[in-house]
Amino acid sequence: xxxxxxxxxxxxxxxxxxxxxxxxxxxxxxxxxxxxxxxxxxxxxxxxxxxxxxxxxxxxxxxxxxxxxxxxxxxxxxxxxxxxxxxxxxxxxxxxxxxxxxxxxxxxxxxxxxxxxxxxxxxxxxxxxxxxxxxxxxxxxxxxxxxxxxxxxxxxxxxxxxxxxxxxxxxxxxxxxxxxxxxxxxxxxxxxxxxxxxxxxxxxxxxxxxxxxxxxxxxxxxxxxxxxxxxxxxxxxxxxxxxxxxxxxxxxxxxxxxxxxxxxxxxxxxxxxxxxxxxxxxxxxxxxxxxxxxxxxxxxxxxxxxxxxxxxxxxxxxxxxxxxxxxxxxxxxxxxxxxxxxxxxxxxxxxxxxxxxxxxxxxxxxxxxxxxxxxxxxxxxxxxxxxxxxxxxxxxxxxxxxxxxxxxxxxxx
Numbered sequence: 001x002x003x004x005x006x007x008x009x010x011x012x013x014x015x016x017x018x019x020x021x022x023x024x025x026x027x028x029x030x031x032x033x034x035x036x037x038x039x040x041x042x043x044x045x046x047x048x049x050x051x052x053x054x055x056x057x058x059x060x061x062x063x064x065x066x067x068x069x070x071x072x073x074x075x076x077x078x079x080x081x082x083x084x085x086x087x088x089x090x091x092x093x094x095x096x097x098x099x100x101x102x103x104x105x106x107x108x109x110x111x112x113x114x115x116x117x118x119x120x121x122x123x124x125x126x127x128x129x130x131x132x133x134x135x136x137x138x139x140x141x142x143x144x145x146x147x148x149x150x151x152x153x154x155x156x157x158x159x160x161x162x163x164x165x166x167x168x169x170x171x172x173x174x175x176x177x178x179x180x181x182x183x184x185x186x187x188x189x190x191x192x193x194x195x196x197x198x199x200x201x202x203x204x205x206x207x208x209x210x211x212x213x214x215x216x217x218x219x220x221x222x223x224x225x226x227x228x229x230x231x232x233x234x235x236x237x238x239x240x241x242x243x244x245x246x247x248x249x250x251x252x253x254x255x256x257x258x259x260x261x262x263x264x265x266x267x268x269x270x271x272x273x274x275x276x277x278x279x280x281x282x283x284x285x286x287x288x289x290x291x292x293x294x295x296x297x298x299x300x301x302x303x304x305x306x307x308x309x310x311x312x313x314x315x316x317x318x319x320x321x322x323x324x325x326x327x328x329x330x331x332x333x334x335x336x337x338x339x340x341x342x343x344x345x346x347x348x349x350x351x352x353x354x355x356x357x358x359x360x361x362x363x364x365x366x367x368x369x370x371x372x373x374x375x376x377x378x379x380x381x382x383x384x385x386x387x388x389x390x391x392x393x394x395x396x397x398x399x400x401x402x403x404x405x406x407x408x409x410x411x412x413x
């Protein structure tokens with residue numbers, strides 16, 4: 001029995017010696033074979049031996065990091081990617097892998113910096129642009145995402161996800177025509193993806209074609225009749241088309257079936273507001289705020305609704321909450337100024353108007369109202385400046401209208 005044990009130990013020792021004596025080409029060949037067969041753990045062991053033999057190889061360090069990430073050990077893989085970039089700072093692939101790993105760990109700042117480095121080193125690789133553009137989307141940096149994703153789409157025109165990310169970035173920037181075109185490409189490549197089709201429908205509605213958006217939504221419901229988000233979007237499309245009755249009917253069914261859906265209550269409130277049914281609008285918008293207090297648009301519309309109902313104090317409260325939540329909300333500042341002016345709070349109205357015109361310097365009416373209030377207060381110089389700006393804007397508007405008329409007349413000749 002003891003003899004068998006000794007023989008077994010000798011055999012194991014000889015096997016280990018044989019493995020450790022493998023050359024770099026032999027280990028590389030074994031690693032490739034293991035990768036080809038899908039045995040990631042065995043390939044990982046091969047590359048760890050290779051690193052021991054050649055500790056200055058950036059490629060081996062990168063491959064170890066990749067295999068760790070591929071086996072759901074991304075955090076363990078990051079130091080290997082970092083080591084690879086230190087050994088070879090010009091290795092674009094290592095920077096790319098490091099960036100993707102940081103993205104997966106939700107370290108967005110590091111993710112973007114690493115991917116920027118990869119793109120700068122290998123600007124011709126479409127996937128690097130795609131990952132960087134997607135990371136910009138996650139960070140809300142949509143204007144930076146668009147050019148990266150456009151480059152990715154040019155390099156990978158058959159990649160539906162690239163087009164979807166490009167559509168998303170354009171939608172967020174309110175470039176709905178560009179978003180529509182990108183989502184059209186995505187849907188053509190992946191027509192069964194209802195999420196893509198829903199985003200395409202949304203872009204169609206916002207680009208001025210609610211009828212086309214409704215057709216896309218109906219296609220989704222044919223596959224997924226209980227899709228709550230789509231049914232809400234159908235109501236939104238009816239609002240965009242000016243069919244408030246249909247919007248109210250559609251959205252009422254959604255809120256009855258799903259009373260906790262803040263988005264549906266908001267759209268229903270807007271539909272009631274647009275159809276001049278202010279009491280029902282008030283009810284739906286108050287419910288929206290109860291469910292989702294951070295929805296700034298709901299506070300704005302509710303403030304306007306309170307104003308229409310003569311509940312001025314409540315209107316001011318909601319409009320102040322809207323601008324506190326979003327200081328860049330020009331429409332809310334202007335509406336707040338309007339209500340404060342009606343209440344006789346000229347100083348408050350002037351302050352709100354100054355915020356409004358600082359955010360939107362193309363509103364002649366706002367400048368004119370500001371001038372009137374400043375004049376009433378005795379600020380002649382301030383009023384003069386505001387009136388001059390209002391007059392310049394009106395003159396500009398007239399010139400633009402005349403140009404359009406001239407172009408129209410020329411086309412008839």
